[in-house]
Amino acid sequence: MWTQQSRGRMAQIAKKTKRYPSDLTDEEWERIAPLMPKPGRRGRPREVDFREVINAVRYLVRSGCGWRMLPVHFGAWQTVYGWFRELARRFLFQTIHDIELMLDRERCGREQSPSVGVIDSQSVKAPTAEKRGFDAGKKVLGRKRHIAVDTDGRLLMVNLTTADISDSAGAQAILDGVRKRWSWVKHLFADGAYDRLKLMDKASYLDFVVEVIRNGPIEAA
Structure with missing residues (x-):
């Protein structure tokens, strides 16, 4: 018989079972649960399950679906979207990323x-984007990702622009972001597209050394 007790037991089993590849494991949730917002002292008790909110966001990112197409067992999509906006406003996803990156480096x-980091860019086609630009060098109409990674390839910073923005111009925002979030980074490797006076001046002002590599491997650090 389907009783309140059996319903509760099945709910606990469901939490431990990954319905989708994007669902958090128990271990992953335990690491980020302390970062979730604490309930207020006043007002109605909070009913939201933050683990399900994060699962829903991960499902959306992995599947590429829209908010309105989230499976119903994640709860009302309006609720998930509202909490996503609130958590993003609190820089929670950025904090989770940075902590996990540091833990992975330590492991x-x-x-x-x-x-030490590496800066680069990638132009991609974006037929549905509201704003696009033409990258004359790569013959791509779309958007451009300007990124900084550590020497193992872990993402440190990303700046999204239209594809017509030059590598050196897009990298200036990357330098600002890296300096704020990764204060220990002092040395950046780049290719010849970044060998521009304005970028080098800004790098010097922010206490970076940008080394332009024409050919050859980059040493890990």
């Missing part, structure tokens, strides 16, 4: 915070 025997 690999590295210092938690990187001291």
Whole structure:
């Protein structure tokens, strides 16, 4: 018989069972649960399940579906979207990313915070984007991702622009972001597209050394 007790037991089993590949494991949730907003002292008790909110966001990102197409067992999409906006406003996703990156570096025997990074860009077609630009060098009409990674390829910072923005111009926002979030980074490697006076001046002002590599491997740090 389907009783309140059996319903509660099935709910606990469901939490431990991954319905989708994007669902958090118990171990993953335990690491980020302390970062979730604490309930207020006043007002109605909070009923939202933050684990389900994060699962819903991960499902949306992995599947590429829209908010209105979220499976119903994540709850009302308006509720999920509202909490996504609130958590993003609190920089929660950025905090989770940075903490996990540092923990992963530590697991690999590295210092938690990187001291060396690599900057680069990638132009991609974006037929449905509201704003696009033409990258004359790569013959691509769309958007451009300007990124900074550590020397193992972990993402440190990303700046999204239209594809007509030059690599050096897009990298200036990357330098600002890296300096604020990764204060230990002092040395950045880049290719010849970044060998521009304005970018080098800004790098010097922010206490970066940008080394332009024409050919050859980049040493890990």
